[in-house]
Each structure stands twice: as structure tokens, then as C-alpha cells.
Amino acid sequence: MRTIIHKAESRGHANHGWLNSYHSFSFANYYDPERMNFGALRVLNDDTVSEGRGFGTHPHKNMEIISIPLEGDLKHMDNMGNSTIIKEGDIQVMSAGTGVEHSEYNKNKDTQVKFLQIWIFPDKKNVTPRYDQISIEDIKIKNKLYQILSPNPDDQGVWVHQNAWFHLGDFEEGSSDTYSFKSEGNGAYVFVLDGELNINETELNKRDGLGIWETDSFVIEAKTVSKFLVIEVPMEF
Template structure:
């Protein structure tokens, strides 16, 4: 088993006034050659956007972009004709493919919006751009794993152009569960602690810590307090 630990306070920090962001991997002005990616997981940004502010229209291509709102309402618009609101409990994926233009704004005039912006390098380039968004029943992750993303169009959750599986769980203190990799020969898992404290394969983790594990078939997870965790299983080779 191989591991990499990224403590919360070691992440890159960006404060633009209206946007406060913590970068797990190199992004924009934060550049660290030792923190470029975890396999095909290229970006994990922990963003807080001020009231009625946001990202103006900008381009992307050849990237699977996943947004997971944690608090508040995020308004999305793109040149494919989509205009939607995503909220806590929703998950959004956009395959940028040959190129897409989009914007994201805090739809709330009275409170910030917090969300994770995740970029996954796809296994196919120059695909037709697409947009998908679903609302999940968060009760289905209480003390168990809830799959929120996979490579399969007929699976639970949304799908992406990559051999990747994302799961979320909300565990009560003292609860334990095991995650078994879908492709242990090629994939690793990056665990991100959204809230609380947990122990994963013997490693103590706290809120907003990241822990990558590979060359293993399973992750043994124990909640040391009430905790919320995002597990991102991704190929280790690009």
C-alpha cells in the first residue's frame, strides 16, 4: 500500500475578496511540483463565493469538471443552453470536450455559497461537450456509501469519461465501513474529509484533510466523530 497525506493547512490559499479558495493541487497562482495531481484527479478546489458574486464566462476543454455544492445555491450558465441552479445534495458534471463556455455565480444575495470544484482528466479527448446534473437523496449515505459518479451511464449517480467512481458517506461517531476498489489494479482512492474526523487505513484525518491511497484493494474507514467523507477512485496513470 502506498499513501500520500495532504493536511488541510498545507493547501494553496487564494483570497480574491469575493472568492476564497483552498487548492489541494497546483492551480492558478499556487504551483507546487509535488502537488500537481493524484493520478487523473487534477484539481480539487474548496471554494467560497460571496453573495451575488461569481466566475464570469470562461472556457474549458478536454476536462471532466465536477461541482459538488456544500452550502447555498450556485447558478450555472453555458453556451450549450443550460441555465440551472445546483444546491447541497446535487452533483453536476460537465464534459468540456472540444470546448465549452460557462459561468458560475452565487445565486444568493444574503449568504455565501460553498462548493467543491473538481477536475478529472478524461480518457477520451475531443468529445462532444455535455452537461448533466442530478439531485441525490443524502439520507442514502447515512452510515453507508452512496455512489455519486461512475463511468457507466446506467449506474447510480452521474457519469464521466473516465474509469472513476466517486462515493460520499455521512458516518456517526464510531461507525466503520469498508470501501472496495472497483479497479484495484489501476486505480487509487483520494479521500477528502468534508467534516469531522476519521481514521482511514490507520491514518488519522481531520476536517478538510486529503489522503491518497493506492496499491491496495480496500479502504477501512472509521468515524472518530460524526463525519462526512468524499471518496474519489481514479486511475493512477494518465
């Protein structure tokens, strides 16, 4: 087993006033040649957007873009004709493919919105752009990992053009579960949303990230009440 740890305080940081963003990997003005990606995982941004503010219309191409709201309501609009609201308990996916333009705004004038913005390199380029979002409230399981994303359109959660799986964990203190890799040659990036975890004697705190590869499985133990995300992606792509 090989691992790499990214402590919360080691992330890139940009505070634009209306946007307070932490970057687990190189992004915009934050550049670290040692932290360009973890396998096919290219971007993991932890964003807080001020009341009524947001990202104006901008383009993407040939990237799988996943948004996971943690707090508040995020309004999405794109040139595919989608105009939606995503909130805590939802997951949104957009296959940029041949090219898409979209905007994202905090819908509310009195509360912040917090969300994870995740980019995955696709396994095929120039696909037809696609948008989807679902509520994951009805698939949530306490003290067990539950799947929210996969490569299979018929599987639980949303899907992407990549051999990748996302699982969420909402654990009580002392709870544990084993994560078994879905595909040989993949790695997993565990990102702690809240609480404290122990993974193979490595202690992780809020907003820490741990990459794990060259193993078949690993055990995640919650030292406190904890929420976390497991992102499985190909290490070679």
C-alpha cells in the same frame, strides 16, 4: 499499500475578496511540483463565493468538471443552452470535450455559497460537450458509502469519460465501512468535509486529504460525526 497525506493547512490558498479558495493541487497562482495531481484527479478546489458574486464566462476543454455544492445556491449558465441552479444535495458534471464556455454565480444576495470544484482528466479527448446534474438526496445512505459518480451512464449517479468513481459518506461516531476498489490500478483520494476519520491508523481531520493506492481495499472509521468524499481514479492514464 502506499499513501500520501495532505493536511488542510498545507493546501494552496487564494483570497480574492469575493472568492476564498483552497487548492489541494496546483492551480492558478499556487504551484507545487509535488502536488500537480493524484492520478487522473487534477483539481480539487474548496471554494467559498460571496453574496451575489461569481465566475464570469470562461472556457474549458478536454476535462471532466464536477461541482458538488456544500452550502447555498450556485447558478450555472453555459453556451450549450443550460441555465440551472445547483444546491447542497446536488452533483453537477460537465464534459468539456471539444470546448465549452460557462459561468457560475452565487444566486443569493444574502448568503455565501460553498462548493467543491473537481477536475478529472478524461480517457478520451475531443468528445461532444455534455452537461448533467442530479439530486443525490434520494440515494443517500447513513453510515454507508454511497456512489454518486461512475464511468457508466446506466449506473447510480452521474457519469464521466474516465474509469472513475465517487462515493460520499455521512457517518455517525463509531461507524465504519470498507472501500473496495472498482478497477485494478486505481487509487483513491479521501477528502474530509467534516469531522474526524481513521484510515489504517492515519488520523484525518476536516479538509484533510489522503491518497491511497497499491491495495485492494481500506477501512474508513468515523471518530466523530463525519462527512467525506472518496474519489477513485486511475493512477496511470
